[in-house]
Amino acid sequence: MAQKRQRTYQQDIVGDGILAVQKVREPHTEASGKGIRCGLIGICALFLFVMLVLPLAVVVINALRDGWAAYQEAVMDEYTVRALQLTLFTAVTAVAVNTVFGVFAAFLLSKFYFRGRQILAALIDIPFSISPVIAGLVFILTFGNVGWMGDFLKAHGIRIVFAVPGVVLATVFVTFPFVFRELFPVLNAQGKDEEEAAALMGAGWFTIFRKITFPHMKWALLYGVILCAARALGEFGAVSVISGHLRGKTNTLPLHVEILYNEFNTTAAFAVSSILVILAVLILIARTIVEWKKA
Amino acid sequence: MYVQMEHINKTFDGFQASNDVTFGVEKGHLAALLGPSGSGKTTILRMIAGLDKPDSGDIMIDGMRVNDLPGSRRGIGFVFQNYALFRYMTVADNIAFGLEVQKKGKKEIRTRVEELLELISMQDLGKRYPHQLSGGQRQRVAFARALAPNPQLLLLDEPFAAIDAKVRRELRTWLKEMIGRVGITSIFVTHDQEEAMEVADTIIITNQGRIEQIGTPEAICHHPATDFVSEFVDVERYEAFAALASSHGS
Numbered sequence: 115m116a117q118k119r120q121r122t123y124q125q126d127i128v129g130d131g132i133l134a135v136q137k138v139r140e141p142h143t144e145a146s147g148k149g150i151r152c153g154l155i156g157i158c159a160l161f162l163f164v165m166l167v168l169p170l171a172v173v174v175i176n177a178l179r180d181g182w183a184a185y186q187e188a189v190m191d192e193y194t195v196r197a198l199q200l201t202l203f204t205a206v207t208a209v210a211v212n213t214v215f216g217v218f219a220a221f222l223l224s225k226f227y228f229r230g231r232q233i234l235a236a237l238i239d240i241p242f243s244i245s246p247v248i249a250g251l252v253f254i255l256t257f258g259n260v261g262w263m264g265d266f267l268k269a270h271g272i273r274i275v276f277a278v279p280g281v282v283l284a285t286v287f288v289t290f291p292f293v294f295r296e297l298f299p300v301l302n303a304q305g306k307d308e309e310e311a312a313a314l315m316g317a318g319w320f321t322i323f324r325k326i327t328f329p330h331m332k333w334a335l336l337y338g339v340i341l342c343a344a345r346a347l348g349e350f351g352a353v354s355v356i357s358g359h360l361r362g363k364t365n366t367l368p369l370h371v372e373i374l375y376n377e378f379n380t381t382a383a384f385a386v387s388s389i390l391v392i393l394a395v396l397i398l399i400a401r402t403i404v405e406w407k408k409a
Numbered sequence: 410m411y412v413q414m415e416h417i418n419k420t421f422d423g424f425q426a427s428n429d430v431t432f433g434v435e436k437g438h439l440a441a442l443l444g445p446s447g448s449g450k451t452t453i454l455r456m457i458a459g460l461d462k463p464d465s466g467d468i469m470i471d472g473m474r475v476n477d478l479p480g481s482r483r484g485i486g487f488v489f490q491n492y493a494l495f496r497y498m499t500v501a502d503n504i505a506f507g508l509e510v511q512k513k514g515k516k517e518i519r520t521r522v523e524e525l526l527e528l529i530s531m532q533d534l535g536k537r538y539p540h541q542l543s544g545g546q547r548q549r550v551a552f553a554r555a556l557a558p559n560p561q562l563l564l565l566d567e568p569f570a571a572i573d574a575k576v577r578r579e580l581r582t583w584l585k586e587m588i589g590r591v592g593i594t595s596i597f598v599t600h601d602q603e604e605a606m607e608v609a610d611t612i613i614i615t616n617q618g619r620i621e622q623i624g625t626p627e628a629i630c631h632h633p634a635t636d637f638v639s640e641f642v643d644v645e646r647y648e649a650f651a652a653l654a655s656s657h658g659s
Contacts, residue, residue, distance in 0.1 A: 122437065141610040305493075306488045307490075307491060307493030308493045308494075308495055308496070309488065310460055310487075310489070310493070311489060311495075311554075312495070312506065312510075313480065314458060314459070314460070314480045314481055314485070314487050315481060315506055315507035315510050315558065316481035316482070316510045316511060316558075317481075317506070317510045321510065325495070325497075325498075325506075326495055326497075329497035330496070330497065406606070
């Protein structure tokens with residue numbers, strides 16, 4: 115009896131609550147809502163057009179300004195092809211390295227508690243807060259001829275600065291936090307109950323990782339990998355400092371674009387840029403698919 | 410005593426979660442760790458399970474000191490507060506997990522899973538995923554999963570906290586009956602005295618990391634050992650409940 119009375123009382127509260135909410139909302143959505151919505155959409159569309167669509171269109175138009183043959187020549191140029199190869203190689207390496215470390219770091223920091231984990235998490239974010247130019251300089255000062263490890267590297271015949279390893283190293287540094295940053299919140303939110311449950315049943319860490327942690331993070335991981343790849347392909351600052359701009363050797367696509375542009379070879383500069391634009395669009399499509407799957 | 414805790418101490422970052430905790434639970438009994446939140450009851454449960462380590466003191470299970478034994482080798486089943494079901498596995502795979510880890514034969518696993526699905530009356534739901542189940546069903550799966558490897562001791566952390574009030578009473582009766590049928594020694598943590606009174610044979614009352622009293626629900630109500638217990642336990646509620654239970658019985 116008492117229970118029954120309590121239930122009707124609860125329903126009353128819920129009923130009133132819904133009515134009250136509707137009453138408050140009605141005038142808001144009817145009168146001013148439409149105007150605000152149209153205004154905001156308009157501003158967004160204008161902003162996107164000026165900031166994104168227009169510049170991209172300019173790239174494509176300028177790239178094709180002197181005709182298809184000129185475009186082809188610029189894109190098929192030996193140095194451009196080399197630069198594209200180096201860019202892809204660098205991006206793939208950076209993504210591979212950062213995926214491995216990002217997964218380990220996220221697993222460690224979200225599922226285990228130890229002294230100094232906050233500090234470690236903050237350290238991983240350093241590349242986000244440091245200007246890429248500084249990152250490049252740091253590597254020169256560490257690995258360059260006059261640098262810290264200069265003598266040691268020289269004695270062993272290892273070249274890092276003004277060579278491909280330096281380009282890769284700088285790119286790895288700049289793109290370091292992406293995978294970790296995508297994974298960490300997801301794994302943290304999952305808690306560690308499922309892992310503990312599996313451990314109590316006698317599962318080893320690898321089984322736990324493979325069957326419980328990994329399925330939970332795979333979409334976030336893919337998303338992180340895509341963001342990391344996008345950043346690695348376009349990295350300019352750090353690479354510019356450390357590469358030495360050696361054509362056909364340490365020139366990546368973004369650096370190559372700058373060189374062409376500074377030589378007043380505008381058509382070629384835009385043509386090469388269009389390769390990066392195409393790569394960006396491909397990544398955007400992949401990203402959208404992943405986001406849609408993740409949801 | 411099947412489970413015996415001897416002078417257990419545990420501190421987390423300067424907070425004393427267990428202060429000279431000593432108690433025992435007899436074989437086949439269903440004991441409740443009852444206390445306000447922050448009183449250290451979950452810590453005790455996690456130490457029995459091997460998920461946390463005591464700073465000092467002995468944990469004995471079945472006459473053996475298990476302090477240095479990993480949780481997976483203590484012969485326990487654990488039901489987490491939010492059940493911690495493996496969300497990317499079906500109900501059947503969840504239940505089978507512990508057996509697969511033990512590398513049991515396929516056929517044996519299948520038989521055991523079917524047996525447990527029948528026990529929790531979810532024979533037709535083995536292919537579902539946890540997110541497709543109601544709260545009560547999830548609890549039943551967590552229970553079956555914990556029982557699958559045939560543990561000697563079942564530990565449950567706030568087993569009814571994640572369930573809405575309407576179904577809770579029903580599930581309490583169900584769980585008590587199930588534990589009785591399986592005949593497994595069990596310890597569960599709760600902050601709800603009605604729950605403890607209704608389900609447990611023995612109640613262990615915790616407060617600020619200490620054990621205040623151990624006894625049957627009746628003894629705790631009528632002979633509170635400390636001021637805290639007499640204040641914490643609502644005797645009127647217990648008597649109303651006891652009267653209800655006896656009228657049901659007749």
